[in-house]
Amino acid sequence: MLKITGLTKKYSDKVAVDNLSLHIRPGEIYGFIGHNGAGKTTTIKSCAGILQFDQGEILIDGLSVTENPIEVKKKIAYIPDNPDLYEFMTGIKYLNFIADVFAIDSNTRQERIRKYADLFELTDSLAQAVSSYSHGMKQKLAIISAWIHEPKLIIMDEPFVGLDPKSAHLLKGMMREVCDSGGAIFFSTHVLDVAEKLCDKVAVIKEGRLIKSGTMDEVKGDASLESAFLEMEG
Amino acid sequence: MMFVTLIKKQFTDIFQSFFIDKKNGEAKTKKKTVSSIVFFIIVMVFVMGGLFFNLAFTLCSTLVSLNLDWMYFMILTITSVTLGTFGSVFNTFSTLYKAKDNDLLLSLPIPAKYIILSRLSGVYLLGLMYSMIVFIPAQIVYFINKPFSFSALLSTVIFGIIISVIDLVISCALGWLVAKISLKVKNKSIVTVITALVFFGVYYFFAFKSNELISQLLVNALEISDTIIGKAYVLYFIGNAAAGNLFNLLICAAVSALLAFCAYMIIAKSFFKIASSSQKEKKAVYREKKVKEKSALGAFLSKEFTHFIGNPNYILNCGLGTILIPVGTIILAVKGQAILQAINGNLPELKAYIMPVAAALMCFMAAMNDISAPSISLEGKNIWIAQSLPVDTWTVLKSKFYLHILLTETPVFICAVIISIVLKLPVLQALTLIIFVSSFVCLNALTGLFTNLKSPNLTWTNETIAIKQGMSVLVAMLGSWGYVVVLGILCYLSSLVLSPALFIFIAAVINIILCLLLVKWLRKKGTRVFESL
Numbered sequence: 001m002l003k004i005t006g007l008t009k010k011y012s013d014k015v016a017v018d019n020l021s022l023h024i025r026p027g028e029i030y031g032f033i034g035h036n037g038a039g040k041t042t043t044i045k046s047c048a049g050i051l052q053f054d055q056g057e058i059l060i061d062g063l064s065v066t067e068n069p070i071e072v073k074k075k076i077a078y079i080p081d082n083p084d085l086y087e088f089m090t091g092i093k094y095l096n097f098i099a100d101v102f103a104i105d106s107n108t109r110q111e112r113i114r115k116y117a118d119l120f121e122l123t124d125s126l127a128q129a130v131s132s133y134s135h136g137m138k139q140k141l142a143i144i145s146a147w148i149h150e151p152k153l154i155i156m157d158e159p160f161v162g163l164d165p166k167s168a169h170l171l172k173g174m175m176r177e178v179c180d181s182g183g184a185i186f187f188s189t190h191v192l193d194v195a196e197k198l199c200d201k202v203a204v205i206k207e208g209r210l211i212k213s214g215t216m217d218e219v220k221g222d223a224s225l226e227s228a229f230l231e232m233e234g
Numbered sequence: 235m236m237f238v239t240l241i242k243k244q245f246t247d248i249f250q251s252f253f254i255d256k257k258n259g260e261a262k263t264k265k266k267t268v269s270s271i272v273f274f275i276i277v278m279v280f281v282m283g284g285l286f287f288n289l290a291f292t293l294c295s296t297l298v299s300l301n302l303d304w305m306y307f308m309i310l311t312i313t314s315v316t317l318g319t320f321g322s323v324f325n326t327f328s329t330l331y332k333a334k335d336n337d338l339l340l341s342l343p344i345p346a347k348y349i350i351l352s353r354l355s356g357v358y359l360l361g362l363m364y365s366m367i368v369f370i371p372a373q374i375v376y377f378i379n380k381p382f383s384f385s386a387l388l389s390t391v392i393f394g395i396i397i398s399v400i401d402l403v404i405s406c407a408l409g410w411l412v413a414k415i416s417l418k419v420k421n422k423s424i425v426t427v428i429t430a431l432v433f434f435g436v437y438y439f440f441a442f443k444s445n446e447l448i449s450q451l452l453v454n455a456l457e458i459s460d461t462i463i464g465k466a467y468v469l470y471f472i473g474n475a476a477a478g479n480l481f482n483l484l485i486c487a488a489v490s491a492l493l494a495f496c497a498y499m500i501i502a503k504s505f506f507k508i509a510s511s512s513q514k515e516k517k518a519v520y521r522e523k524k525v526k527e528k529s530a531l532g533a534f535l536s537k538e539f540t541h542f543i544g545n546p547n548y549i550l551n552c553g554l555g556t557i558l559i560p561v562g563t564i565i566l567a568v569k570g571q572a573i574l575q576a577i578n579g580n581l582p583e584l585k586a587y588i589m590p591v592a593a594a595l596m597c598f599m600a601a602m603n604d605i606s607a608p609s610i611s612l613e614g615k616n617i618w619i620a621q622s623l624p625v626d627t628w629t630v631l632k633s634k635f636y637l638h639i640l641l642t643e644t645p646v647f648i649c650a651v652i653i654s655i656v657l658k659l660p661v662l663q664a665l666t667l668i669i670f671v672s673s674f675v676c677l678n679a680l681t682g683l684f685t686n687l688k689s690p691n692l693t694w695t696n697e698t699i700a701i702k703q704g705m706s707v708l709v710a711m712l713g714s715w716g717y718v719v720v721l722g723i724l725c726y727l728s729s730l731v732l733s734p735a736l737f738i739f740i741a742a743v744i745n746i747i748l749c750l751l752l753v754k755w756l757r758k759k760g761t762r763v764f765e766s767l
Contacts, residue, residue, distance in 0.1 A: 050621040052766060073624035084615040086537065088544040090518070096525050100533035101623045106525055114522065127520035 001026045001153050001184040002047060007056035009042050016042040017053070018208040024153075024186050024201070027179045031199035032188040033229060039208040040188040041081060044157050047186065048078035060153055074102070077146035081157040081188075083138035087131035091122065091141050094130060095148060102149035109148060116144040120167055135162040143171060154178060156187035160194060172198055196225040204232055236344060240352035244329070248356050278367060286313070286368045289448075290375035296452045298379050302459055304473030309451075310372040311397060311476050312469075318365030318401035319408065326357045326409030330501070346505055350498070354402065357409075361401035369394055389478040392487060396475075399490040406497045426546035431557065530625045534633035541612065542605065542637060547698045548612075552707065555603035559645040562599050563652050566592075570656035589663050590725050590734045592653050594718050596646060596671045601714035603642040603675075606682030607707040609634040610764065611691045611700035617767055627761035631683060638679035646671050666739045673745035674718075680752040682710040687756075687763045 002024040009017040017039040024030045034040050045051035047058055049065045049072055058065040060072045086094055092113070099109040117123040120140040130138065139162045146154055154175070160168050175185045175198065189195050195202055196216065202225070203213035211232055212219050220228040246253075252270050255262050262270070290310060297306040330353055339349050373390050380386075415425075440447070451458060463470045475482035528536060542548050577584050613620065620630045650671050654664035686706035694700045701707065725737045732740070 048622050050618055070624045070626060073622065078618075078622045080618050082615070084618070086541070086616055086619070088541045089537070092520060093540065097533050097537055098623070100528040101530045101625055103527075103530075106527055110522060110525070123520060125517075125520070127518035 001028075001061060002030075002155075002186055003057075003059040004043070004047065005057045005059075007043065007046060007053055007058065009039075009046060009051070009053040015208050017046070017205075019056070020205070020208070020210050021056075022203055022210065022213060024184050026152075026182050026184055028200045029175055029179055029185045029198055030187070031195040031202040032186065032205065033190070033192065033195055033202060033225075034188075034205035035233060038205045040205060041157055042208075043205070044078075044155055044186070044188060048076065048155050049073055050078070074149075075151060076153045076155060077149070077151040079142050079146050079154070079156040079159055081161070083135070083142040083162075085130050085138055085141060085145075087129065090127055090129055091133070091137075092126040094141060095126070095145055098145040099148055104149055112148050112150075113144065116147055119170055120144065136164060136167065139163055140167060143174075147174065151178075152183045154183070154185050154187075156185070158189060159187055160189060160191055168194075192224075192226045192229055196220070204229060206233065237348045237352065240339075240344070240348055241355050244352045244356040245359065247329075248360065278363070282367045283371055286310075287371040287375065289313070290372045292448055293452070294375045294379050297455060298376075300455055302455055303376075303380075303477040304470060305455065305459055305462070306376070306473075307372070307476030308462070308469050308473030310368055311393075311472060314365040314368035314372070314397055315400055315404065317368055318361040318397065319404045320364070326405040326412075329353050329356050330406070330409055347502060350502055350505055354406075354498070354501075357405055358398060358402045361405055362398040365397050365401050366394070369397060386478050389480070389483055392483055393476045396483075396486050396490045399494050403490070403493045403497045406501065423544055423546040423549070427549050430546065430550055530623075531629050531633055531636075534620075534625070534630055535636050538609065538633050538637040542641075545697060545701075547701050548605075548608075551701050552604040552608065553641060555599050555601070556641045556645055558602060559596075559599045559642075559649050562595070563645070563649040566595075566649075567652050567656050570653070574657060586729075586734050587725075588657055589659055589667055590722070590738055592657060593667055593670050593738055594722055596649055596653070597674050597718045598715060599649075600642055600646050600671065600675050601678055601711060601718070603638065603678070604682055604707050604710045605641060606634050606638040606679045607686055607710035608700045608704045609637075610683070610686040610767075611694065611704050611706070612697060613767075614692050614694060614697075614700070617692060621765060621767075627764050628757050631756055631760060631764065635679050635683060638682065639675065642675045642679070643672060646675050663735050666735060666742060670738050670742040670745065673742050673749060674714075676749045677717075677745050677752070678710065678714050680749055680756065681713060682706060683756060683760065684752055685709045685713075687760050690767060692767060 002022070004020060004022040007017050007020040008015065020039070020043060022030075032040050032043070042051065046053045047060070047065065049069045052066075061075050063072050063075075065072050086097070089097065095113050096109065099113075104112075113126075114123070117126060120143070122137060122140050122144070125133065125137060130141065133141065139159070143159070146156075159171060163171060172194070175187075178185060179200075199216060201213070201215055202219050204211050204219065216225070219225070223231075252267050252274070253262055254260070255266070290306075293306050293309060297303065336349075340346070373394075377386070471482055472486060475486040542553065574588070577588065620627075647668065650668045651664075653659075654667055659667065686704070689705040689709075691700055691704060721741050725734055725741075728737055
């Protein structure tokens with residue numbers, strides 16, 4: 001589903017991501033962990049096609065992010081670390097905007113909006129301006145907008161930040177559903193407990209380099225993910 | 235001590251623009267702070283103060299010679315209170331009713347009266363500052379015309395304090411009114427735009443008519459004085475208080491103190507309610523309804539339009555042409571024949587330039603619309619949305635271009651057609667005029683996009699910074715006006731070899747060529763710049 005080969009990205013002289021390779025298969029929830037500034041967001045943004053990288057190749061469902069950006073973006077959804085949405089729109093207007101761009105017909109979008117907005121208890125607030133939303137509400141809106149076109153791959157940067165426990169639980173369920181239906185999830189997180197319980201595979205990045213990746217057991221061994229991570233970080 | 239700290243915080247809020255750079259939220263250097271304070275003083279003292287010195291000089295000698303000192307003070311008191319109130323009313327609304335730190339301060343062990351008084355001190359200071367711009371020049375001019383005495387100076391100081399207190403009371407009352415209206419009104423941005431336009435209209439009306447009004451007042455001063463004494467005795471009473479009548483002064487001081495006390499009691503009583511008034515806003519309830527699907531371009535265009543009409547600053551700073559063009563068209567349609575006859579009768583040699591002049595006027599009005607110029611910067615932190623969606627970047631840029639065209643081209647086209655009819659232009663000239671102004675609007679829109687891609691600012695903390703302080707807006711507007719001026723000069727200089735109508739046709743062709751070049755750049759390089767932002 002997502003194949004990253006030799007990804008390298010530099011900001012002036014600083015190498016943010018150094019020759020990183022990862023392969024995420026359909027049905028997998030892939031966690032991406034590392035300390036602040038390790039290169040997670042840079043990798044994620046490169047995969048989402050919003051950051052131009054210097055070397056390497058990123059393929060999504062067999063299509064190159066750089067050569068077929070539009071076709072690739074039709075297959076994916078991206079949620080950034082901070083849900084900066086159009087504050088001048090109402091929640092429903094924003095969702096319809098996203099649905100229009102993905103050419104989702106009126107009935108289907110209404111059905112999906114109803115389903116997910118009810119699930120996240122956001123329906124009553126959909127007529128209000130996004131500017132009046134709390135951080136958590138914005139995050140929920142960003143999640144609904146990501147799920148609205150049923151993408152094959154969902155790329156998320158810290159998706160659990162700002163979510164209440166119930167919504168976080170719902171999101172985990174939704175992530176599993178995507179994978180059960182043949183999709184894949186690639187997300188970064190600092191919440192190692194969540195990663196340990198939720199992810200099929202995990203990758204650890206340090207100073208732009210991938211230091212370990214594989215199944216949860218391969219990465220953490222008999223220890224907890226937290227202990228293993230702290231040991232890897234030195 | 236606690237109260238002093240609160241007042242310090244309040245004053246820091248008011249004057250933070252001297253110390254904090256709004257563009258990046260960082261502290262200004264000492265040099266920048268000093269220069270912005272000096273600039274502020276120059277504007278307040280020399281520009282605005284100078285304006286009111288002039289007004290005071292015009293009124294003082296005549297009215298004092300007629301023994302109408304009270305009328306002189308009455309006029310300047312009204313002006314002073316008006317300026318003081320308007321200067322602080324919006325600050326009152328935001329400090330009293332919209333303060334973001336109300337919750338924080340209420341959670342601390344601070345008596346509510348300290349919070350209210352510190353907030354009111356900020357309102358008082360602003361009102362005082364603005365009212366003194368009129369009051370101080372008025373007093374100086376008065377002492378130049380009348381012998382100076384210590385008692386007169388004392389009464390001046392007392393009356394100055396009375397004015398500032400009255401300012402505070404009126405500001406509180408109007409601030410309360412603004413808060414009430416803003417809770418009820420649905421389309422706040424449209425109401426803000428209309429209010430601002432009415433305010434500008436009234437201001438410009440009086441600014442243009444001020445000389446005429448002052449001369450009428452001076453010619454008929456005695457009659458006006460009798461009317462005021464007969465029908466508006468309060469004004470006469472206040473005027474006399476300002477002129478030094480001790481009894482009147484004491485009554486005015488007592489009344490203003492009473493009003494201030496009442497205002498404080500009302501605010502103190504309802505402070506908790508006021509502090510949480512934002513929660514009382516009626517929230518819109520979502521009701522599912524059938525939506526009309528749009529294309530990607532339609533969706534982005536709709537998004538741009540929603541953004542535009544949702545921000546009064548965007549409308550007032552970049553879309554004023556959409557309102558002014560129809561107004562200009564109506565004026566030209568009504569007065570056009572008279573202007574035409576006057577030219578035919580008095581300056582027949584100018585007849586050939588009617589079409590170029592009309593074209594230039596339309597271009598100047600159209601150039602007041604800079605909708606596309608800040609549109610890239612306005613994406614701000616949301617730029618990831620357009621970048622991550624499956625839509626080609628040219629479509630995103632086109633939506634910004636189309637919004638400019640829709641809101642400018644439509645009134646400009648109608649204006650060009652009506653003017654062609656009113657000025658009885660031959661068909662070919664009318665067509666040339668329409669093509670020229672239409673191509674100018676396109677050029678303006680494309681230039682806006684080009685300049686914004688060249689100098690984007692995505693890191694603003696407030697949209698107003700992108701709209702008002704953006705380099706692209708300045709370049710697009712001044713560049714467009716400069717371009718029209720250059721074309722005007724060339725039109726005049728080439729009149730020996732080219733007829734003005736033919737020149738406009740050539741200019742239209744140049745516009746179209748420039749548009750095509752800009753479209754080529756935007757499609758090829760502009761899209762890449764947007765993707766890399």
